[in-house]
Amino acid sequence: GAVVSQHPSRVICKSGTSVKIECRSLDFQATTMFWYRQFPKQSLMLMATSNEGSKATYEQGVEKDKFLINHASLTLSTLTVTSAHPEDSSFYICSANSGTGDFNEQFFGPGTRLTVL
Amino acid sequence: GQNIDQPTEMTATEGAIVQINCTYQTSGFNGLFWYQQHAGEAPTFLSYNVLDGLEEKGRFSSFLSRSKGYSYLLLKELQMKDSASYLCAVVDSNYQLIWGAGTKLIIKP
Numbered sequence: 001g002a003v004v005s006q007h008p009s010r011v012i013c014k015s016g017t018s019v020k021i022e023c024r025s026l027d028f029q030a031t032t033m034f035w036y037r038q039f040p041k042q043s044l045m046l047m048a049t050s051n052e053g054s055k056a057t058y059e060q061g062v063e064k065d066k067f068l069i070n071h072a073s074l075t076l077s078t079l080t081v082t083s084a085h086p087e088d089s090s091f092y093i094c095s096a097n098s099g100t101g102d103f104n105e106q107f108f109g110p111g112t113r114l115t116v117l
Numbered sequence: 118g119q120n121i122d123q124p125t126e127m128t129a130t131e132g133a134i135v136q137i138n139c140t141y142q143t144s145g146f147n148g149l150f151w152y153q154q155h156a157g158e159a160p161t162f163l164s165y166n167v168l169d170g171l172e173e174k175g176r177f178s179s180f181l182s183r184s185k186g187y188s189y190l191l192l193k194e195l196q197m198k199d200s201a202s203y204l205c206a207v208v209d210s211n212y213q214l215i216w217g218a219g220t221k222l223i224i225k226p
Contacts, residue, residue, distance in 0.1 A: 043204065043218040044160070093159045105150070106214065108159040 002028045004096050006109035013084055014117055021079045021112045023094030029074035030096035034106060035067070038091045050077050084116045119143045121217035123205050128223045129195055137190045137203050137220045145210020151179050151190045152204040154219065160204055163190070192222075200224045 003026040013019050023033060032051050036044040048064075050056040050071035058064045068080040077096075081088055091113050095106035120142045129135040141149070148167040152160035166172055166181035166188060178191040190203055205217040 043216045046214070046216075091157075095159075105162060105165065108161070111157075111159045113157070 002096070002107040004030075004094065004107045004109040006094055006112050008112060009110060010113045010115075012115045012117065015085050016083055018080055018082045019084055019114060021081075021092055021094075021114075023077045023079070023096070023109050025075045025096045025107070028096075028107075030077075031074065032097040033071055033077040034095045034097070035069060035077075035079050036093045036095070038093060038111075044093065047079075081114065084114070086116045089114055089116045119209060119215050121205055121207060121215055123203075123217040123220045125218070126221045126223065128225060129192075131195055131197060131224055131226050133195050134191065134193050135195060135222065137192070137205075137222065139188045139190070139205035139217055141186050141188070141205070141207045141215075141217075143207050143209045143215055146183060147208040147210065147212060149179075149181055149188050149208070150204075150206040150214070151188075152206065154202045154204055156201075163203075195224050197224050197226070 005024045007022045011019055034049055035047045037047050038044050046059050047062045048056045048058045048069050050069050052071050052074050056069035066082055071077040091111050093111040095108045097106050122140045150165050151163040153163050154160040164179035166179050169181055169183055171180045176193045181188045202219040202221050204219045206214045209215055
């Protein structure tokens with residue numbers, strides 16, 4: 001099956017700093033990548049959808065200037081949490097869709113646990 | 118609005134069978150996914166249904182009734198490793214995935 005990696009798996013940072021999370025599709029080209037956030041005991045919440053070479057589409061209520069998404073190639077998307085605050089502490093998960101096979105099947109990365117002190 | 122309902126938590130015994138239900142009300146329907154998510158990990162794909170009926174995959178089966186807006190995930194011969202959250206997600210008319218809150222399944226010996 002398709003493999004998606006995320007780096008780092010865990011990050012602890014001070015309030016006010018910026019954190020970059022990378023999402024890579026290892027054995028396929030991802031035309032679309034998705035960024036989710038999951039708070040404890042809650043479901044996945046889609047933050048944004050990014051297509052290679054174009055601007056990301058953000059969900060309502062997600063600040064695009066705070067959560068910067070770059071999808072510069074068909075195998076890499078990055079999420080930068082700028083000026084992170086404790087309320088940004090969460091589990092961030094990316095997924096990728098190759099656009100072939102079962103449409104909309106999303107292959108998930110292992111997630112990044114962000115803790116902002 | 119769009120809505121996906123699943124029970125919050127279920128408990129079952131090792132070796133038994135459990136059925137996790139999912140009802141949905143969405144703007145359009147283009148398929149339904151079931152994912153398994155262990156604590157602290159990302160979801161993993163279990164099944165995809167787009168036509169009515171039962172899809173069987175080993176110990177796991179998934180059923181869909183589009184007219185009733187209803188699906189269930191059936192887990193047989195439960196093992197301790199099946200303790201996880203099970204997420205139901207529906208593809209709406211815009212091909213967006215709408216996620217349920219998940220059902221936490223607890224398996225007891």
